[in-house]
Amino acid sequence: xxxxxxxxxxxxxxxHAAPGHPLVAVVRSSSLRRVLLAFFVFKxxxxxxxxxxxxxxxxxxxxxxxxxxxxxxxxxATIVAPFASVIGDxxxxxxxxxxxxxxxxxxxxxxxxxxxLEAPTGAVYVLAACAATSxxxxxxxxxxIIPELAETxxxxxxxxxxxxTVEGASLFVGPLLAALVLGLSxxxxxxxxxxxxxxxxxxxxxxxxxxxxxxxxxxxxxxVAATLAGLRELRTDPGALMLTGVVGAQFxxxxxxxxxxxxxxxxxxxxxxxxxxxxxxxxxxxxxxGAAGTIxxxxxxxxxxxIAGGMLLTGVALMTVALVSVPAVALVLFALSGAGKAFVxxxxxTLLQRTVxxxxxSRIFGIQESLLMGGLALGSAMAPVLVHVFGPRxxxxxxGVLLPVLGLLALTRIRQLDATALQPGPGFxxxxxxxxxxxxxxxxLEQLSRDLVAAAFAEDALIIRQGDDGxxxxxxxxxxxxxxxGTAVAAVTTAGGYFGEIAHQEAQRRIxxxxxxx
Numbered sequence: 094x095x096x097x098x099x100x101x102x103x104x105x106x107x108x109h110a111a112p113g114h115p116l117v118a119v120v121r122s123s124s125l126r127r128v129l130l131a132f133f134v135f136k137x138x139x140x141x142x143x144x145x146x147x148x149x150x151x152x153x154x155x156x157x158x159x160x161x162x163x164x165x166x167x168x169x170a171t172i173v174a175p176f177a178s179v180i181g182d183x184x185x186x187x188x189x190x191x192x193x194x195x196x197x198x199x200x201x202x203x204x205x206x207x208x209x210l211e212a213p214t215g216a217v218y219v220l221a222a223c224a225a226t227s228x229x230x231x232x233x234x235x236x237x238i239i240p241e242l243a244e245t246x247x248x249x250x251x252x253x254x255x256x257x258t259v260e261g262a263s264l265f266v267g268p269l270l271a272a273l274v275l276g277l278s279x280x281x282x283x284x285x286x287x288x289x290x291x292x293x294x295x296x297x298x299x300x301x302x303x304x305x306x307x308x309x310x311x312x313x314x315x316x317v318a319a320t321l322a323g324l325r326e327l328r329t330d331p332g333a334l335m336l337t338g339v340v341g342a343q344f345x346x347x348x349x350x351x352x353x354x355x356x357x358x359x360x361x362x363x364x365x366x367x368x369x370x371x372x373x374x375x376x377x378x379x380x381x382x383g384a385a386g387t388i389x390x391x392x393x394x395x396x397x398x399x400i401a402g403g404m405l406l407t408g409v410a411l412m413t414v415a416l417v418s419v420p421a422v423a424l425v426l427f428a429l430s431g432a433g434k435a436f437v438x439x440x441x442x443t444l445l446q447r448t449v450x451x452x453x454x455s456r457i458f459g460i461q462e463s464l465l466m467g468g469l470a471l472g473s474a475m476a477p478v479l480v481h482v483f484g485p486r487x488x489x490x491x492x493g494v495l496l497p498v499l500g501l502l503a504l505t506r507i508r509q510l511d512a513t514a515l516q517p518g519p520g521f522x523x524x525x526x527x528x529x530x531x532x533x534x535x536x537x538l539e540q541l542s543r544d545l546v547a548a549a550f551a552e553d554a555l556i557i558r559q560g561d562d563g564x565x566x567x568x569x570x571x572x573x574x575x576x577x578x579g580t581a582v583a584a585v586t587t588a589g590g591y592f593g594e595i596a597h598q599e600a601q602r603r604i605x606x607x608x609x610x611x
Contacts, residue, residue, distance in 0.1 A: 122242060123302070124187075124242050124301040124302045124303075125239075125242050125252055127297045127298060127301065128190070128235065128238065128239070128242065128298060128301065129252075129255055129256065129259055130294075130297065131194060131293075131294035131297055131298050132231075132235055132256060132259050132260075133259045133262065133263055134290050134291060134293065134294045135194070135197075135228075135231050135235075135291070135294060136259065136260050136263030136264070136267065137263040137266050137267040137270065137287070137290075138197070138201070138267070138287040138288075138290060138291055139228055139263075139267070140263060140264060140267025140268060140271070141267040141268070141270050141271040141274075141283055141287055142201060142204075142224065142271075142283060142284055142287050143225075144268055144271040144272075144275075144283075145271055145274075145275060145280040145283035145284060146162055146221050146280065146284075147162065147163065148275060148280055149162075149208060149217070149280040150162040153214065162218065162221060163470075163473065164470065165218050165221070165222050166221055166224075166225035166226075167225070167466050167467075167469055167470040168470065169226045170225050170226045170228065170229050170466040171463050171466040171467040171470065172463070173226050173229055174229035174233070174459050174460075174462035174463035174465075174466060175324075175456065175459045175460045175462070175463045176459070177226075177229050177230050177233075177459060178229070178230075178233035178234070178455050178456050178458060178459020178460070178462065179455070179456055179459070180192070180193070180230070180234070180455070181233055181234040181237050181238075181454075181455025181456070181458075181459070182237075182453060182454070182455045182456055185303065186234055186238040186241060186303070186455065187238065187298055187299065187303060188299070189230075189234045189455070190231070190234045190235060190238060190298045191295050191296075191298045191299045192230075192295075193227070193230030193231045193234060194291050194292075194294040194295035195295040196230060197224070197227045197228060197231070197288075197291050198289070198291040198292045198294075198295060199288075200220065200223045200224040200227045200288075201224050201284050201285075201287055201288030201291060202285060202288035202289070203223075203224075204217070204220040204221050204223070204224045204284045204288075205281045205283070205284030205285035205286075205287075205288055206281070206285070207220050207281075208279070208280050208281030208284060209279070209281030209282070209285065210281075229462045229463075229466065232458065232461075232462050232465075233455050233456070233457075233458035233459040233461070233462050234455055234458075235256070236256075236442055236454075236455075236458040237446075237454040237455040238301070238303075239253060239256065239446065240446045240454070241303045242301065242302075242303065253387075253439045253442050253443050253446075254384060254385075254387040254439050256439075256442075257380070257383075257384035257387060257435050257438050257439045258381065258384040258385050259384075260380065260384065260438075261377060261378075261379075261380035261381030261382070261383070261385075261435060262381055264374075264376070264377030264380060264381070265374065265377045265378060265381060268373075268374065268377075270283075270286075271283055274286060322453065322456070324460065326449070326450065326453045326457065327457060330449075330510070331506050331509075332448070332506045332507060332509050332510025332511075333445060333448060333449055333457070333510060335503045335506040335507060335510075336400075336441050336444060336445060336503070336506075336507055336510060337445075337457065337460060337461055337464065338464075338499075338503070339404070339437070339441060339499060339500070339503055339507070340437075340438075340441055340464060340465070341461070341467070341468045342468065342495060342496060342499050343404075343434060343437060343438075343496065344464065344465045344466075344467075344468030344469050344472065345468040345469075345472040345475070345495065346407065346472060346492060346495060346496060347434075347468070347469060347472060348469040348470065348471060348472020348473040348475070348476070349472040349473075349475060349476050349479070349488075349492045350373070350376065350411070350427075350430075350472075350492070351373070351469075351472070351473060351476075352472075352473055352476035352477065353476055353479075353480075353488055353489060353492060354372040354373050354427075356476075356485050356488065357372060357414065357423060357485075357489075358371070358372055360485050361485050361486065362418070362423065364420060371424070372423065372424065372427050373427075375424045375425075375427040375428045375431070376427050376428065376430060376431035376434075377431060378428055378431065379427065379428030379429055379430065379431025379432040379435075380431035380432065380434060381431075382428070382431075382432055382435075383403075383431060383432030383433065383434070383435030383436055384435040384438075386432065386435070386436075387399075387435060387436055387439040387440070395511050396440040396441075396443060396444045397440075397444075397504065397507045397508045397510075397511040399436050399437075399439075399440035400436070400437050400440045400441055400444070400500070400507055401500050401504055401507075402433075402436065403433040403434065403435070403436030403437035403440065404433065404437055404496040404497060404499070404500035405433070405496075405497050405500060406429060406430070406432065406433030406436070407429075407430045407433035407434055407437070407493075407496050408433075408493045408494060408495065408497040408500075409493065410426045410429040410430040410433065410493070411426070411430050411489055411492050411493030412489060412490050412493030412494065413426055413493075414426050414427070414489045414493075415486040415487065415489040415490045415493075416486075444507075444510060444511060445457060445458075448510055476488065476492075479491045479492065519542070519545070519547070520542045520545040520547075520568055520570070523568040523570060523591075524541055524542050524545075524568070527568070527591055545568070556574065566591065567591060567592050568590075568591045569587065569588055569590045569591065569592075570588060571588050572587075572588065573587045573588070574587075574590070574592065576592065
């Protein structure tokens with residue numbers, strides 16, 4: 094007899110999938126709808142409160158104070174992000190998501206109260222830093238929970254495309270709401286309103302219908318040790334490490350554009366103080382259109398071309414800005430850079446979700462969150478240097494060159510990661526045929542197939558005896574297994590069959606009991 098988690102030469106059988114277009118399945122999924130609505134509120138809140146606190150700082154101390162409050166918020170968030178993301182691998186991710194929103198609501202309402210009551214400047218700085226730092230609790234868990242809600246790879250890509258569409262829409266809605274509330278009341282009201290809306294996000298994400306894809310880490314190790322484990326996971330996978338670096342580099346460029354938009358609008362094109370906001374809005378509109386366009390990635394077997402193409406589009410658009418003297422053309426180029434960024438965001442996020450182990454996924458996105466915050470700070474600091482060294486127009490060329498060059502250097506590694514993501518383990522077809530695994534997302538099933546251990550047994554070998562600890566689930570690729578009760582053969586399991594499922598089910602019940610504990 095041979096019990097072997099090997100490849101079924103007949104190839105994979107068809108799995109049941111949600112009917113209709115993947116985006117329709119996203120809309121029909123109550124859990125996905127709630128997660129996306131909460132994320133829309135989150136992104137709108139993040140943008141609106143960022144503008145509000147910068148306006149407050151500028152009013153109280155000018156440009157220097159605005160720069161200081163930006164650093165005060167970004168530096169702690171950069172440090173905390175990878176450690177805070179551990180929560181997404183420690184408890185059920187819907188609970189982690191809801192908890193993050195609740196903390197954000199509290200810190201934003203507290204900051205709003207301090208602003209409204211004209212509290213001392215130091216107190217406002219501290220509370221604003223707490224509010225900005227609490228934001229890093231959301232994105233890693235949101236990105237990690239999407240694979241647990243999606244039932245097919247196509248729905249996973251569609252969910253990510255919807256997330257980026259939501260993000261692009263919020264980049265338009267957030268500044269609009271901030272401008273409206275600032276005009277009617279003030280920065281404090283922006284924080285109070287956004288904090289109140291975030292309470293709703295916490296409530297609607299409290300209990301979601303998850304497809305269990307990992308067992309939460311209950312080792313009790315410290316957040317520092319858990320974060321280091323995530324870093325080690327990245328270090329063992331050069332492709333994932335390179336892809337994470339690419340995402341960080343994108344936000345260096347975003348930080349550069351926050352400052353260079355001011356240079357373009359006021360110094361190069363002499364359009365006045367309102368023009369930088371117009372150019373940044375164009376990036377948001379481009380990101381919204383690009384995110385909607387990423388639906389073409391649904392069902393694509395390879396995502397590395399979208400990543401490379403998005404980086405190239407963003408870079409070339411920014412370099413071309415250096416040649417422009419017509420504001421309308423500059424707006425189009427800024428929009429194109431936003432569209433390129435959207436493709437990189439969706440494709441890179443989906444690729445990481447397909448390839449990184451589920452039990453460390455939140456931590457990997459936490460590291461990305463840290464790079465995001467750090468990239469914004471670094472880009473903001475680099476912009477004046479580039480202007481000084483290369484001149485106002487040359488700074489756009491220098492900023493635009495960054496992503497295409499990095500994309501060229503990273504392309505080989507990302508292609509390798511792409512190829513790995515497409516290759517399920519040799520037992521994939523066997524797992525597909527097991528009814529109890531029928532509801533698992535395909536990306537998770539592929540990951541499980543790569544974790545299978547092949548074992549060969551001699552004829553008449555004893556595999557497991559009644560009463561032994563049932564710590565394994567067995568799939569039979571070839572040969573047959575006799576199930577003996579007493580001295581008689583009670584059943585015969587042949588190729589394509591399995592046994593040990595009762596032990597598996599008992600383990601699942603134990604996990605569920607732990608999940609249900611307060």
